Amino acid sequence: MGRGEVEQLYPVMVERRRYLHRHPELSFKEQETSAFIADVLQKAGVEMRTKVGGNGVVGIIKGSLPGPVVALRADMDALPIQDEKNTDYKSEVPGVMHACGHDGHTAVLLALAEYFAGRRDLIRGEIRLLFQPAEEVCPGGALPMINEGALDGVDVIYGVHLWTPIPVGTAASAPGPMMASTDEFFVDIHGRGGHGGMPHKTIDSVVAGSALVMQLQSIVSRSVNPLDPAVVTIGSFHAGTVQNVIAERCRLAGTVRCFNETSRELIRERIASVVEHTASSYGASASLEYVPGYPPLVNDNEETARFFKVAGGLEGIKTELTQPIMPAEDFAYYLQRVPGCFILVGAGNPEKGAEYPHHHPKFDLDEEAMGHAARILIALAENYMQEWPQPASAE
Ligand SMILES: [Zn+2]
Ligand SMILES: [Zn+2]
Structure with missing residues (x-):
């Protein structure tokens, strides 16, 4: 996977992220967002299941070679916050705003749908795309999706959060417990x-x-x-x-x-x-x-090592080990069931106004981070498929 191939995806990622940014929807009310996702998947010729655990959408891309099932997840909900930014893509819905970057996560995963749909002959196994509603409220959207089979047969899962406390160009994770x-x-x-x-x-x-x-x-x-x-x-x-x-x-x-x-x-x-x-x-x-709220988010050691190995080799991306952080994240439910890794992708850049914390009325992200997130997820999925089957582990 060359950097150039993903750079071709970048303008449309920005366009879709800004569209979603202008049209945010609250947790459990993501009908239009869900329809937007289904429309892109359909045009890309991706098999899908809609209304999974509410407004969830599952995209299924089967390769022509046998292999594992690699799941990638994006959340899609916004927050009850009034957008106070001065940009032409600010929220058009009073009192509702994408103040956590989930619009960016959705745009990244849609780009990956198109990327992988055009490379079925190179895919070993299956790429499963989980577009998950309602991450911001507990109980959120992960468990209902799992209960309706979104994780069935999945061997490994990766997810990202675009993260403004970390400068753009850096991606961070940690083996074991990472979020509270x-x-x-x-x-x-x-x-x-x-x-x-x-x-x-x-x-x-x-x-x-x-x-x-x-x-x-x-x-x-x-x-x-x-x-x-x-x-x-x-x-x-x-x-x-x-x-x-x-x-x-x-x-x-x-x-x-x-x-x-x-x-x-x-x-x-x-x-x-x-x-x-x-x-x-x-x-x-x-x-x-x-x-009870969300459980602790615990990354798999091997999959976190894979993140540092593959992301460390990507041009223009620096990796770092993060300290555990106290916000919670319902990606934790997936990691309770299958191994995987959750990654914080730096999206902070004061020069572009991306200097406010998540859930702030002036929150914004450096959209370059979407390109980094896309390249990291592609590299992880491709590396996992290449190394499959893993050397027989201890009996
Ligand atoms: Zn949030
Ligand atoms: Zn979030």
Whole structure:
């Protein structure tokens, strides 16, 4: 695969990305985006399944030679943010914006559909293209697509996120845990209200709640393995009305982030136990609502090594090892089922206005990053197919 062949795809990637940028759709409402994708696939002669797990589209490109099934994934949803950029491709939908770059991901995968559809005689096995809806809200679109067979028979999966915190021209990943799980929890403490001057007749929910905030700090510091990063944060604490009334109720809300399922399960159990026992030690009762979010994203070691090997050889792209980052990503669900690698492709460039963080009203990306993403995904897929079948692993 030459750089020139992908450069031919570049103008149409930009055109499609800008079209999608002007016409963003919120999670689970991506009907027009989904129809746009299906239209391109149809014109490229790509076999497809539509309405997979909602608005998902699966493109299937079978090669003429036997081999593995290589899946590539792009997400397609936008965010409830008002676009504050000054570009001719800014959002035309009030209050809705592609502020995370998923328009770019879709444009890259559409270009790959055309690229691979024109090279069936060189494909060993199958290229499976997953256009996934609803990444931005949990529970998102990955699980419904998996439940409807999108991953059936898949041997390996790769995905990218165009990423403005990294300069354009750099691509980053890490073996093992790379993005955090995100769970939320809500605690209601129920005491007995009363006169501020007569505490002995009451059960003070504020005192019980305050103790709970402190007790919860011991989970990360005393229960979790110190070599596993984890966060337990109480972000909100609401109780009471006026200064001389002891509050009957108090409500706390928090978030949990970590990088492996062992810590995640441990923290969940410890929160339940600490909530129950702290409240009861103050004579109060408590209820806990725990809402699991996306799991930790864990890259396969071998596939991450493949990324560094093949992307490191691409002209104009520098690879780097990233530190784990705390945002969550539902690509994690695919990686729980098949090996693969998720890659952050640098899209930051202050000279082109691509200097704002993801989910910012002025978010934009350096579109050159789409060319890098396309070349990396093509190189990974082609390398995987070339090396198939892998040398027999240990019996
Ligand atoms: Zn996002
Ligand atoms: Zn995103």
